[in-house]
Amino acid sequence: MADMFTPCLAAEEFQRRLLTWFDQYGRHDLxxxxxxxxxxxxxxxxxxxxxxxxxxxxxxxxxxxxFPTLEALANAPQDDVLHLWTGLGYYARARNxxxxxxxxxxxxxxxxxxxxxxxxxxxxGIGRSTAGxxxxxxxxxHSSDKQRSGQQAAILDGNVKRSLTRLHAIAxxxxxxxxxxxxxxxAEYFTPNTRLADYTQAIMDFGATLCKRSxxxxxxxxFNDVCRAYAQGEPQRFPESKPKKALPTRETIxxxxxxxxxxxxxxxxxxxxxxxxLWSLPQFxxxxxxxxxxxxxxxxxERHAPLPSFTHTFxxxxxxxxxQPVSCDRLNGVREDGVWYxxxxxxxxxxxxxxxxxxxxxAPFSLDPTPGPSR
Numbered sequence: 001m002a003d004m005f006t007p008c009l010a011a012e013e014f015q016r017r018l019l020t021w022f023d024q025y026g027r028h029d030l031x032x033x034x035x036x037x038x039x040x041x042x043x044x045x046x047x048x049x050x051x052x053x054x055x056x057x058x059x060x061x062x063x064x065x066x067f068p069t070l071e072a073l074a075n076a077p078q079d080d081v082l083h084l085w086t087g088l089g090y091y092a093r094a095r096n097x098x099x100x101x102x103x104x105x106x107x108x109x110x111x112x113x114x115x116x117x118x119x120x121x122x123x124x125g126i127g128r129s130t131a132g133x134x135x136x137x138x139x140x141x142h143s144s145d146k147q148r149s150g151q152q153a154a155i156l157d158g159n160v161k162r163s164l165t166r167l168h169a170i171a172x173x174x175x176x177x178x179x180x181x182x183x184x185x186x187a188e189y190f191t192p193n194t195r196l197a198d199y200t201q202a203i204m205d206f207g208a209t210l211c212k213r214s215x216x217x218x219x220x221x222x223f224n225d226v227c228r229a230y231a232q233g234e235p236q237r238f239p240e241s242k243p244k245k246a247l248p249t250r251e252t253i254x255x256x257x258x259x260x261x262x263x264x265x266x267x268x269x270x271x272x273x274x275x276x277x278l279w280s281l282p283q284f285x286x287x288x289x290x291x292x293x294x295x296x297x298x299x300x301x302e303r304h305a306p307l308p309s310f311t312h313t314f315x316x317x318x319x320x321x322x323x324q325p326v327s328c329d330r331l332n333g334v335r336e337d338g339v340w341y342x343x344x345x346x347x348x349x350x351x352x353x354x355x356x357x358x359x360x361x362x363a364p365f366s367l368d369p370t371p372g373p374s375r
Contacts, residue, residue, distance in 0.1 A: 005182045007189055008167045008226040015192045015199060017222040022202035025209070027053075031060055036197070038112045038138035039070045045130050046093050053208065059088055071110050074101035082278055082350020089353060095277055096125025114138060117153070128184075129156045136191075136200040154191040155200055156184055159207025165239035166211060169228035174239045249311075249318045253290055254281040256307075256325045256358065257298070263340040264359065265331065266349070274314075275352040279339070281323075290324065300329040312354045321354055 007014070030053070032044035043063060047056045063084050067073040073081070078098055085094035100123040104112055112134065113119035120131035136153040156164075161174045164186050172179040192199050210217050218230050229235040257265040266279040284290040294301045307323040331338075341347065343362045351359070 005168055005170060005186065007186060008223065008228065011190050011192070014190050014223075015195075018202050018206060019195060019198060021210075021222045022198060022205060026198075026202050026205045027209075031057060031064075033137075033201070036138060038114050038134055040064065041137045042112060042126075042130075042134050043067075043097065045133050046097050046125060047088065049093060049130075050090055051088060055088075059084070069110075070101050070112070071105055073098065074105040074110075078277055079279075079349050083348045086351050086356055087353065091275060091278055091350070093125060094350070095271075099124045100126065112138075129160075133157070133200055136196045138197075153196060153200070154184070154188040155203070156180075156187045157204060159204050159211075160187060162213065162239055163203065163207040163211045166216070166229040166235050167223055167227050169232060169238060172240055173242050175242055247313070247316070247318050249320055251285070251320045251322070253284045253287065254321055254323050254354070254358070255284065255290060255293075256281055256323050258325070258327050259340065260327070260329060261340075261342075262344075262362075263342050264362070265338055266341045266351075266355070267338040269352070277350065278352045278355075279341075279349045280352045280355050281358070294326065297332050298326070298328045298330075299332060302327045307358075310354075319354075323358055 009017070030044075032040045044056065044060055047060055047063075066080070066084055067076060076098070078095070081094050081098045082091065085091060088094075103123055104110065112123075114135050117128060117131040117135065120126050120134060121128060126134070132153045132155040136155065161180075161183055164170070164183050165174055165179075168186065170179060170182060174180060174183060190203075210221055214236065216235055218224050218227070218235055221227065221230070224230050227235065229238045255265075259265075265282065267282055269275045269278050269280055271277050282293065284293065304325040304327070307325065309320055309322040312319045312321060339347070339349075341349070341359070343359055346359075
């Protein structure tokens, strides 16, 4: 390990301080902690990617009620899975979760292959840190085994990256390969031989509740005497942000087509890509395209004034959406990729977030709002 990344403490002392803090201040009553299983930990870890704990908890509870086992998840229709994910965002997580459950059912006897990090990483949507978290937190919390089949169950999620970067004043964006390799080396060094489940929860809790992104509580931190960023007087300078690029803006027209019964026409998106597998309003880049579609498919269309445009932001672009209400008598022909959506008795479908927002103006929804960006 390079000199500048020499551990701030010996591993045993780091573990002692962290677990002492965790025993008093950590989170011990999260729903995926009791009962603890590889399946429940896995679902929680996928939900917690890019999402706050407080937001995830009600989603997790509803998900477990509907899919209490991996087999139940694997055998469920994708629409049922996406429906319960509506509002959490990053829907590829739900599609990968569903696909991984099917692979585990077919190839691993209905269990997650927790014998190794590599075996878990072979499943869709499971990366190195998530695999480590599943192995660590689904193990016996009092186990003295650091490894399973020779694999170390270290984790390096966003909270751990931030904490280790500050403790060691590591320059550079943590997403850079060289910086990330150094952080993994530190994470593996500090991972203990005992209380592996508690340690894993502790290092995540430490970053989420104490070494926070903004306003870290340095004065009460158990590591403030060895934290190099704190010693420099600028802990919030670490970690360095990803170099920003200007987000391009795209535009789309969303057709809000309603029949005489008040139902709204929805179409299922392709399996991959933007809102893959979700149900959405038909989209058009130009009004001329919308006009052609209405002429081909709609009987007696009646256009209404467009609703106010709004912006939906993705990680790599902004989408300016203009909702266009149209009423009609009926659609011409049968379209296999669409469904009339009854807002008074909504079917179980996964909805794109802007579509859910637009439909909620027609009938109330009970799902939680879209979550914040961090864990």
